[in-house]
Amino acid sequence: MCERHTTEPAYEPSGAQGSGPTRLCRPAEARRAVERAVAERCRTTHTSCDPQALGDAVLVASELTSNAILHGGGVTDFHVDIAGPCLCVSVSDRSDEVPVARPSVDAHGRYRVGGRGWPIVCRLARDVRVSELPAGGKRITAVVALT
Template sequence: MPITSAAAARSHVRAVVGDHWRAPAGPASERAVTDLLLVVSELVTNAIRHGGGLAGFEVDLLPEGVRLSVHDYSDAVPSAAYGSGALPDPHEGSGYGWPLIIRLSREIRIECRREGGKTVSVLVPLR
């Protein structure tokens, strides 16, 4: 099923994580899954709003968490790509997504795609 919206991406990730984390190691905490789904929403929404559309979405399960890779059609890198995660001041109705991604994720990577656009990849810890 192609992912075309943040809601579809969240649903897909919830299913993948639910199946995986029911293993003997025990489930991820509700807070960790909520943080993961927030990052999913922000990454996909940013691709749609600022990246010329969603070109692809991948979920990889790792022992320490979930790697999300979101592909879009824009070569533009977020202006605060590897910032501190500080929230914008003053609040003007937007600008919270990228700082939240930075705060909740690790190993943030932004790579240009051969066919144009970029991939934003993050690791969201679940333990």
């Protein structure tokens, strides 16, 4: 689990359906959404986009989406937003299970396949929060610095 990881209940405001969040199913769609949001921010603020920061944000969105598909029963909601110098990406899925970082080797010293996504998210994100959803499942929100 991330050191900066917290778990908290998430309450959806009534009538929030249909505004803001987008339903995405694939990591490629999540990557494109992040690229569009960052490009729009750079265009409207007349600032240059840091390619490394954009790459970090794209990777975090891709990993969260992939993990929701592989371990969470599928993506149920996706949202990306820019708040000042940071990008905030939220991915919801059907699982109540909190992500856990697993050792890269098993008890016999053999390297495991996979299991790198959550540590990548934890390393690249400034903050990571896991929220329980009222109807079941969870939302993972990661904040990535864009500067």
